[in-house]
Amino acid sequence: MRKYLTRKIIIYLITFFIAASLDWAIPRVMPGNPVSLIVSRFAQASSGSAAQASLVTKQMFDYFMQAFQLNVPWWEQYGLFWRNLFTGNLGISMYLYPEPVISIIISAVPYDILFLLPSILLSFWVGNRIGAWAARNKRADNSLLPLFYILTSVPYFWLGILLVWIFGTLLHILPMSGAFSYSMTPSLTLAFILDYLKHWILPFLSLFIVALGGWAIGMRNMIIYELESNYSRYMGSLGASQRLIRKYSYRNAVLPQVTGLALQLGTIVAGAITTEIVFSYPGIGYILFEAIMNKDYPLIQGCFLFIIVGVLLANFIIDILYMFIDPRVRIAYTEG
Amino acid sequence: MKKIVLVAIVVLLAASVAMALTLPRNETFYEGGAMWGPLTNFNPLNAANHGWGVDLVYPTLFIYNPLTNQMIPYLAESGNWVDSTTYDVKLRQNAQWTDGQPVTAQDVKYTFELPFTVSQLVPVVGLKSVNVINDYEVQFVFSQPNYPNFYQALYGNYIVPEHIWSKMATSDIFSYANLTNPVGCGPYTYLTSNPQEIVLQRNDNWFGNDIFGKPVPKYVAEIYVSSNNVGLGLLLQGQVDMSSWYLPGAETLLGPYNLITWNEKPPYMPSNATTLLFMNTTVEPLNNAEFRRALAYAIGPISDLTQRVYSGYVPNYVDQLGFLPINSWMQFEDKNVVSQYGYTYDPAKAAQMLDQLGYKKGPNGWRTMPNGQPIKLSIICPYGWTDWMAAERVVAEDLQKVGLNVTAEFPDYSTWWNETTSGNYTLMLQNAGSGVSQTPYTYFYWLFGYSVQQYMYNGNYERYTNPTVTDLLNKIATYPLNDTANLQPLYSQLEQIFLQDMPAIPLFYNGMWYLANQSVWTNFPTAKNPYCWPSTYNNANVTVGSILLYTHIKPAQ
Numbered sequence: 001m002r003k004y005l006t007r008k009i010i011i012y013l014i015t016f017f018i019a020a021s022l023d024w025a026i027p028r029v030m031p032g033n034p035v036s037l038i039v040s041r042f043a044q045a046s047s048g049s050a051a052q053a054s055l056v057t058k059q060m061f062d063y064f065m066q067a068f069q070l071n072v073p074w075w076e077q078y079g080l081f082w083r084n085l086f087t088g089n090l091g092i093s094m095y096l097y098p099e100p101v102i103s104i105i106i107s108a109v110p111y112d113i114l115f116l117l118p119s120i121l122l123s124f125w126v127g128n129r130i131g132a133w134a135a136r137n138k139r140a141d142n143s144l145l146p147l148f149y150i151l152t153s154v155p156y157f158w159l160g161i162l163l164v165w166i167f168g169t170l171l172h173i174l175p176m177s178g179a180f181s182y183s184m185t186p187s188l189t190l191a192f193i194l195d196y197l198k199h200w201i202l203p204f205l206s207l208f209i210v211a212l213g214g215w216a217i218g219m220r221n222m223i224i225y226e227l228e229s230n231y232s233r234y235m236g237s238l239g240a241s242q243r244l245i246r247k248y249s250y251r252n253a254v255l256p257q258v259t260g261l262a263l264q265l266g267t268i269v270a271g272a273i274t275t276e277i278v279f280s281y282p283g284i285g286y287i288l289f290e291a292i293m294n295k296d297y298p299l300i301q302g303c304f305l306f307i308i309v310g311v312l313l314a315n316f317i318i319d320i321l322y323m324f325i326d327p328r329v330r331i332a333y334t335e336g
Numbered sequence: 337m338k339k340i341v342l343v344a345i346v347v348l349l350a351a352s353v354a355m356a357l358t359l360p361r362n363e364t365f366y367e368g369g370a371m372w373g374p375l376t377n378f379n380p381l382n383a384a385n386h387g388w389g390v391d392l393v394y395p396t397l398f399i400y401n402p403l404t405n406q407m408i409p410y411l412a413e414s415g416n417w418v419d420s421t422t423y424d425v426k427l428r429q430n431a432q433w434t435d436g437q438p439v440t441a442q443d444v445k446y447t448f449e450l451p452f453t454v455s456q457l458v459p460v461v462g463l464k465s466v467n468v469i470n471d472y473e474v475q476f477v478f479s480q481p482n483y484p485n486f487y488q489a490l491y492g493n494y495i496v497p498e499h500i501w502s503k504m505a506t507s508d509i510f511s512y513a514n515l516t517n518p519v520g521c522g523p524y525t526y527l528t529s530n531p532q533e534i535v536l537q538r539n540d541n542w543f544g545n546d547i548f549g550k551p552v553p554k555y556v557a558e559i560y561v562s563s564n565n566v567g568l569g570l571l572l573q574g575q576v577d578m579s580s581w582y583l584p585g586a587e588t589l590l591g592p593y594n595l596i597t598w599n600e601k602p603p604y605m606p607s608n609a610t611t612l613l614f615m616n617t618t619v620e621p622l623n624n625a626e627f628r629r630a631l632a633y634a635i636g637p638i639s640d641l642t643q644r645v646y647s648g649y650v651p652n653y654v655d656q657l658g659f660l661p662i663n664s665w666m667q668f669e670d671k672n673v674v675s676q677y678g679y680t681y682d683p684a685k686a687a688q689m690l691d692q693l694g695y696k697k698g699p700n701g702w703r704t705m706p707n708g709q710p711i712k713l714s715i716i717c718p719y720g721w722t723d724w725m726a727a728e729r730v731v732a733e734d735l736q737k738v739g740l741n742v743t744a745e746f747p748d749y750s751t752w753w754n755e756t757t758s759g760n761y762t763l764m765l766q767n768a769g770s771g772v773s774q775t776p777y778t779y780f781y782w783l784f785g786y787s788v789q790q791y792m793y794n795g796n797y798e799r800y801t802n803p804t805v806t807d808l809l810n811k812i813a814t815y816p817l818n819d820t821a822n823l824q825p826l827y828s829q830l831e832q833i834f835l836q837d838m839p840a841i842p843l844f845y846n847g848m849w850y851l852a853n854q855s856v857w858t859n860f861p862t863a864k865n866p867y868c869w870p871s872t873y874n875n876a877n878v879t880v881g882s883i884l885l886y887t888h889i890k891p892a893q
Contacts (some may be wrong), residue, residue: 002375030750031751032750032753032754036758036791037753039387041384042382042384042385042456047458047485047773047778047782048485048486048781049482049485050781050785052461053793054786054787054789054795057454060618061791066554096371096373097376097511099376099509099513108531111531128583162571170575176566176570176573177569179531179532182359182532182533183361183364185528185530185535191358198350213877248664254796276562278562278566282530282532290372294749295750
């Protein structure tokens with residue numbers, strides 16, 4: 001048990017180190033200087049003041065280069081990045097200057113988690129159930145399988161637009177955008193929570209439906225395979241009930257699905273970003289998009305760091321979960 | 337378990353009674369198009385970077401109305417020149433900051449003298465000092481005033497309360513976000529902001545109530561969305577009352593959705609800025625003025641460009657000088673100069689000019705330099721600016737038709753900006769400094785006023801150097817804006833040089849994108865009811881006059 005966990009933790013730490021380093025490096029290899037962008041926004045001078053304006057822009061350029069620690073060699077910047085990371089300092093956003101990155105992320109992350117977690121977990125659970133059911137029901141299989149194939153290949157944002165069009169524009173029953181009504185301010189009130197839930201349905205559905213198809217297909221194939229396997233036949237010949245056989249095959253079939261979940265997390269998070277843009281949802285998706293467009297190094301780093309930590313954490317939880325659902329792993333590490 | 341649920345419900349109900357702030361629809365004016373991210377900066381001294389709403393919270397001395405070309409006294413009661421270097425301003429005596437302190441001459445002096453100590457702020461050109469005469473009178477003393485610059489400051493610089501800002505360290509003033517309880521004295525106060533919107537609440541104690549009338553909506557909310565499509569949906573559903581987003585297709589929207597815009601027929605929207613094709617005059621063959629003029633003939637002031645790109649939103653021509661069709665600019669356009677040195681849409685002539693200049697077609701069909709070197713040009717504009725991208729393709733086609741190897745490229749915004757400022761481009765679309773203003777000087781200054789250096793942030797992206805132009809601009813600045821007799825000859829010369837040297841080619845007008853839904857509010861500004869410029873944001877400080885929007889609109893019955 002301890003051996004398993006130590007090994008996993010070491011692997012995760014190495015992964016985090018590499019991912020965070022890439023996170024630091026990638027914005028910096030993009031062409032262009034972010035400070036020249038921010039200076040241009042701040043230094044718009046009025047007509048007639050060229051001499052003063054150029055003096056001010058020069059000073060401002062130096063000021064921001066220093067403020068964002070971009071005036072030192074790259075290896076020093078890299079060192080500062082890690083030092084700041086360990087002191088919990090993610091820096092100040094350039095695009096949303098002078099807001100600290102951490103407070104931008106903190107105000108956005110709740111919206112992400114509240115619609116990502118349910119859509120990932122529910123799509124996994126429901127998808128596997130439907131897939132398992134379809135595997136032993138010929139008629140359901142014939143009609144559902146093509147549907148699943150369509151769903152799983154649909155881009156998230158496209159489905160989002162479709163849902164907005166149907167439920168928002170045509171039927172007028174659900175709001176088209178935002179995480180809450182524009183007449184509301186976020187507060188812990190019943191009215192706000194109900195309003196929030198109403199706005200949550202469509203973004204949730206667009207992630208849920210697409211992911212559902214993939215899980216269902218995977219599960220259907222696995223169950224068919226497991227039902228045809230030797231242990232199932234053996235159980236059948238021993239006179240075990242269909243119900244019992246299905247129970248066992250489900251347990252076996254769900255293992256690769258859980259592995260798949262760990263692998264899929266990254267894709268789902270990426271999908272969430274496009275979904276958020278379609279729904280103008282105030283999560284980190286849109287902020288990250290704008291940060292990239294504006295070469296906002298600190299904000300890009302902060303958003304990706306959140307994603308990296310989130311995905312690694314989820315993977316870690318799945319790894320632990322694996323010990324409980326797969327006795328072979330547990331035994332290998334406890335008795336090995 | 338049941339108990340927990342019960343307790344939770346009771347707590348929620350209690351909380352909902354206690355702290356629910358819901359904006360009543362019939363008292364809230366929703367608008368969009370001015371913000372593209374959450375509000376993080378409400379500092380009125382960050383002229384170019386503060387968020388939406390600063391103009392409704394902090395006052396300026398005057399308001400400029402581009403429709404009538406008038407300066408309307410706002411915090412100032414009156415202003416006049418005492419002598420050639422002293423400008424006297426009398427302030428309104430009933431203005432109060434929202435913390436109860438009176439607005440006095442001291443605040444005006446403090447604000448205008450701040451740039452002398454805060455190095456990131458740009459001072460008014462030639463200003464020596466601001467002298468307090470009494471509590472409600474100040475005098476601006478100049479060594480030599482730059483009239484356009486000073487007038488821009490009169491209607492553009494927000495006055496801040498000295499008793500609050502002077503407590504801050506000088507080094508913090510510029511980077512201060514000003515998001516906790518900002519104290520202003522405008523028609524609205526800052527109420528709240530969240531990841532979707534900014535909300536302002538009416539200041540019932542506003543000094544302008546007796547002068548301009550009381551603002552009608554109790555709340556004004558600026559919404560930000562991630563894409564224009566979302567904005568369009570909200571406008572059509574009546575969740576947003578007034579839009580400054582660029583939303584194509586007005587002709588199909590106006591009737592069925594109870595929408596309104598400036599004009600009932602094309603061109604639907606007033607022209608708000610001119611987009612020009614900048615040519616980098618430091619690279620071959622664009623350093624040749626005749627070559628640049630040939631390009632102007634290939635594109636032309638009346639081509640199908642505006643039709644194909646904006647279909648009816650803006651006029652189907654552009655002024656050859658790039659002047660906006662507003663009185664303050666057009667009064668200085670010299671028709672003789674334009675007819676004598678101007679250009680037309682004439683690709684045949686463009687081709688002929690290029691032939692004569694020696695840019696003959698090579699074996700692959702593209703023109704080459706006289707020495708046979710290939711010419712390769714590319715136009716850049718930011719990716720995602722769909723209207724500009726469409727225009728850029730049209731321009732590239734126009735130039736290809738006369739045998740020039742021109743490609744249309746769409747780098748992301750930051751790359752485009754970087755290449756624009758560093759001069760690492762050949763052709764580029766830009767409109768930043770061509771907006772509505774009180775004098776065409778602002779436009780020419782943006783085009784020519786900044787001397788060439790490593791990075792060009794504020795203008796002269798074409799990197800054009802001409803001592804005569806600098807001299808003309810300096811002279812223009814020394815005459816009051818209405819001194820037509822002295823100004824006209826100077827402008828005529830400037831216009832002639834512009835048309836002869838053609839460092840940039842006017843392409844099309846950018847409209848003041850404006851659509852309003854009349855289901856909750858009515859009496860929106862239109863060409864027939866032109867009480868203010870139809871903008872929801874301060875628009876380079878010109879349309880602080882959108883204050884008039886809130887005093888004029890009426891609730892729909």
